Amino acid sequence: ASAPEVSFDPATQLAVLPYSSGTTGRPKGVMLTHRNLVANVCQINPRMGIGADDKLLAVLPFFHIYGMTVLLNAALYNRASLVTMPKFDLVEFLSIVSGQRCTYVFIAPPVAVALAKHPLVDEYDLSSVHSIFSGAAPLDQELGKAVANRLGCRVRQGYGMSEMSPVSHAIPFDRDDIALDSVGPSIANMECKLVDPATGEEVAYPTDGVSEPGELWCKGPNIMAGYLGNDEATAETLDGDGYLHTGDIATVDSEGVVTIVDRMKExxxxxxxxxxxxxxxxxxxxxxxxxxxxxxxxxxxxxxxxxxxxxxxxxxxxxxxxxxxxxxxxxxxxxxxxxxxxxxxxxxxxxxxxxxxxxxxxxxxxxx
CATH class of the missing domain: 3.30.300.30 (ANL, C-terminal domain)
Structure with a gap:
């Protein structure tokens, strides 16, 4: 039998329904469209520097949007190899990186702590790794430097949310001059601004130095359609101009580099x-x-x-x-x-x- 003919609008058709992490409240179903997912892969690709010769270690779950977009979809898009793990175990992690000669490793900060501090790391040959990218939670600059020095590789970090498919900011792979405690500039095709939570006024973009802190608002083709069956939460997070209110306090410097301070609620x-x-x-x-x-x-x-x-x-x-x-x-x-x-x-x-x-x-x- 021939394949069925399928026709839908990628900008509105739901593709996946990841649930927000629920770190500060009840998890919510995040409605992401086909356009959201494709856009974010295209947006992050110039920042990551993933090549067809790379072997990516996938320790992050694919049901989490970080794993789905940055690992699964980005690897397939670039025809890179993907080495999977069912869950994080330090010995297994080190053994697989060494044995499979992984070149690009995507992690969350708890893994960085182990890579920087655990004595087991010295027992494995991790020389194949040229890049480590951290996301999902803030990575401290000193911790990142400790990992880079110990493994002899570049370390980068980015920022995002399930509601942004998920990436909105990332330090480019070829920018050693950007501070590792920042999350880099906004990715392509995004508009971002900082808003003072107390006054609702936009924080002035600095001509020099660093801005005052404010809540980070983001707008772009990777922003979710809304929360499943929760119009109230959608209205609280997405405004009439299309900006997603992230709930994170950030600063921006005169070069456009953004640094996340912390969650407003935290x-x-x-x-x-x-x-x-x-x-x-x-x-x-x-x-x-x-x-x-x-x-x-x-x-x-x-x-x-x-x-x-x-x-x-x-x-x-x-x-x-x-x-x-x-x-x-x-x-x-x-x-x-x-x-x-x-x-x-x-x-x-x-x-x-x-x-x-x-x-x-x-x-x-x-x-x-």
Whole structure:
């Protein structure tokens, strides 16, 4: 039998329905069209530098939009080889990279922590890797540099959301001059602006230096059609001009390079000051005795919100609360100090590597 004739509008026909990570609330079905997916592959292709000779390691799940677009679809588009893993396991990861001679590895920051700190890494030949690209959560500059130096490869990071198919920003593969704690410039065919959450006014683009922080708004052919069966959430996120309100606070410099500060909902309000948890987490990871860390806001005895660190010690480390508090206090402004510390075995994370702060908050509330 001959193939059926199929006709539809790629701009409106639903292609996939990934669910938002649910790191800050209930997961929502994100309606992405065929045009969304194709557009994003074309938008990111010049930034990634993937070639037909590359072997990409796919440790990220394809049901997550990062894995689907940046790995599966981008690899197929470029006729590159794709080496798959069912889940992340450090020994398997290192063995596959070494044995298959993978050249391009896409990760989330928790994998970067292992690559920078774990002693097992030195036992494998990872010389085939020329590029590591991190996404799904913020990558600290010092952590990225540690990975680059240890493996002798370039490290880049990007930014996106399920609602943007997912990429809106990425550091180009050939731009060593862009700071690794940024997410690079906007990708092609996107309009982005920063808006002051307090006033609703657009933040001025700087002629020199760095702008004031504001919520990042993005518009382009990769922006979702809306949330499935949730008109209210769609209206809260997509405005009448087509801009997606990301909920992330960012800055932009005079060269157009964007740096993500933190999620609006995640910012800790300490005595009127805003404290980004991601900044404290990145700092904690520079401590040689800390394997992993997460920070949330909790209430102290006076009802004031204060930063609390959940810390995973390195094996054999002798680290107490006072030492962690002192380490942070020596390196940050007074309002950003960690006020409480709890040692845990594992930081809860999503399949894509995002810290599930809502789980930590729920456990904190239950333990009161």
């Amino acid at each position: 910012l800790i309000k300490y005595k009127g000051y805003q404290v980004p948890p991601a900044e404290l987490e990145a700092l904690l990871l520079t401590h040689p005795q800390i394997a992993d860390a997460a920070v949330i806001g909790v209430l102290d005895d006076e009802g004031e919100e204060v930063p609390k660190a959940f810390v995973v010690r390195q094996p054999g480390a002798e680290l107490d609360e006072a030492a962690v508090i002192a380490f942070v206090a020596e390196r940050v402004s007074p309002h950003k100090k960690v006020r409480k510390v709890e040692f845990i075995d594992l930081v809860p994370k999503s399949a894509a590597g995002k810290i599930l702060r809502k789980d930590l908050r729920a456990a904190e509330t239950a333990g009161r």
